[in-house]
Amino acid sequence: MKKFKNGLAFVLMAVMLCGNTLLVSATEEELETPGAASSRVQSDSNSDSSENISSQSSKEENSKEESSKEESSKEESSKEESSTQNSPSDQYVSDEWKDHIRGQLNRHYSDLKLRYKLTEDQIRRMDRIYNSAMTYMKNAGLTMSELTSYESEVEGYLDEIAREEEESFSNTQKFLMLSNEVPILSANYGEQAFVVLSLVNLGKADVTDVVVTPTVSNDKTKWPFDINQAYDAQVIQTIQAASDTVDAYNKRMDIGWMFQVRSDVLTGCYPLPFHVTYYENGTLVETDITTYINIKGANPEKQLIKDPDDDDKDKKTANPRIIVTGYSTDPEEVFAGSTFNLTVSVKNTSRETAVENVLFNLEATVEGKDADATYAAFLPTSGSSSVYKDRIAPGETYDMSIEMEAKSDLSQKPYVLTVNMKYDTDDQVNLSDVAHVSVPIKQEAKLDTGTAEIMPESIAVGEQSNVMFSIFNTGKTTLFNVKVNYESDTVDSGVTYLGNIAPGNTGNVDSMLTGIAPDMGEGIVKAVITYEDEAGNETRYEKDLNLLVYEMSFDDGMMDPMPEEPMEDETAQNRIPLMAIIGIVAAVVVVIVIIVVIISKKRKAKKQQEDMDLLDEDDE
Secondary structure, three states: OHHHHHHHHHHHHHHHHOOOOOOOOOOHHHHOOHHHHHHHHOOOOOOOOHHHHHHHHHHHHHOHHHHHHHHHHHHHHHHHHHHHHHOOOOOOOOHHHHHHHHHHHHHHHHHHHHHOOOOHHHHHHHHHHHHHHHHHHHHOOOOHHHHHHHHHHHHHHHHHHHOOOHHHHHHHOOOEEEOOOOOOEEEEOOOEEEEEEEEEEOOOOOEEEEEEEEOOOOOOOOOOEOOOOOOOOEEEEEEOOOOOHHHHHHOOEEEEEEEEEOOOOOEEEEEEEEEEEEEEOOEEEEEEEEEEEEEEOOOOOOEOOOOOOHHHOOOOOOOOOEEEEEEEEEOOOEEOOOEEEEEEEEEEOOOOOOEEEEEEEEEEOEEOOOOOOOEEOEEEOOOOOEEEEEEEOOOOEEEEEEEEEEOOOOOOEEEEEEEEEEEEOOOOOOEEEEEEEEEEEEOOOOEEEOOOEEEOOEEEOOOEEEEEEEEEEOOOOOEEEEEEEEEOOOEEOOEEEEEEEOOOOEEEEEEEEEEOOOOOOOOEEEEEEEEEOOOOOEEEEEEEEEOEEEOOOOOOOOOOOOOOOOOHHHHHHHOOOHHHHHHHHHHHHHHHHHHHHHHHHHHHHHHHHHHHHHHHHHHO
16 A cells, blocks of 8 residues: 555646646545546546545635645655656566556456446546556656556456446356457458357356347547447357366357448547347356457557647557468368378468467367376477478468378367467567468268178079178278168169167168079179268278179979881880989089089188188288
8 A cells, every 4th residue: 555655646746747737636545546546647637536625725815825835845855756767777677578568457457347246436536546557657767576566456446446346246257258368459440340149158158048248339549440230140059168268269269240440430449339148047148258469550549548748758559460371281171090281371461560489389289187297289290390480471371291190090170280370579579469271180980890690602503692791890080871782784783771880889780682693603793882981971891702603403304206217126226214304404403502502512612711810910
């Protein structure tokens, strides 16, 4: 509190030196109240603080000489203190650090306005403390510990005012918020600006049917864009709940609008309000979300909020931004376990400022649940995952390439690759941006089949044989619409449909084949297995089966016609008895069947041996 009072006293004396006639009367009891202290900072000849003015006027009438002496001594002490504080000393923080700490206070105050439903009186009191503190931190000579301690005290004062109505806090706490990864946009008058909202769900339940509508206004101080159309609401079906902030960011949902900046817009940072409705656990919820945009008008002198220190500081241009405009992979489809070349295109969006000493660091999604067994989804094949570029001119696009390898055990899904960027400009160093690209990874479909059981292994035309074997999904992706049919001129089978086979599962084939023509070859029937991937692309797998189809022959017992001049004796001697003919035919058939069975068994034994060898190779 003592530092706070000293800071306010310094601000009062600084304003007096600038030529403003302040009529301030403060007691030690008033300095204990932040609101009163900040109101004294903003008091001047046109101030609304009538009590302080009347009090000061009364004292001047009673003792003009003493007041004059006090003002003279204050002015002298102010000059001495200003001279001391402006003298170079290592113990004082730099202007860059001051801006950094002031930015923290700005973000904290903005967050309070978003989280709480504040009354006009609360906002007025908090504005006084905030403006007074920002001015003090900018001009006072402070060490780092003094500066951070002072900023923490001011945050505490703001928190106390915001939480005065505890019921308001509990009723207006929000779980649907904007991601802080999206930078504040910048645009010029007459240009088009694409405003993006990146929504995250910090609650414990999914939110559905999210409807986001811009809250437009005809007042150019509240809405910097032309209203030349009815801006449609954007709809998000679902924003999933998350276990932590990192998970919430990965599940974020982005929506955007294209706006036309007014030609008569004022220069400044505009809040852009959006009205949001959604359902949480079946209950309709309404809230408002605000993002910001920096607008540069045609006349820089006409500002949205006039900064009293603008006349004493150098004009600064907006920081350049580096964004990712696209990426590509070679090959186009990346499979798990393969090597690919990744090319990411980035652009310097600034029209005036070049960026230098640009360092890109690529970080892939970390896989694995065990803390001791986690690993990155992508790793560079050689060297590191960093790329350096000495300079990117204003508006220039740079394509950086790096060869990476996808881990072999990745699931088939997109994986996020984070692009961290650090760069310098002529005026600032260590600026940073972050972007994300999503690289889809595919798993190659794999299957294997078991030994086929064919009963019987040889059939006559018109007979049937039962074929059974198993299909194993040995890959890490689902086989969709698995079908089996048989290609052969000797059998008719139709199609056996197995449906989908998940990774590690087995599908069993059970088909009946009917012989339609005798086999003139080696007795091979080809089983054709087809399946589809997630995109509907069909793949063919063939398996040979040993199935012999023969023609069943019957002897009708008819005898050859008699010769025209038969000779009874010769005919009787040369005639073969009918039973002998039938016996010969039967013997021939038996011999053929025996030969076929032997050949079939040899082929089956050979096929089983090949299957065993194949399985042994897979195990190795």
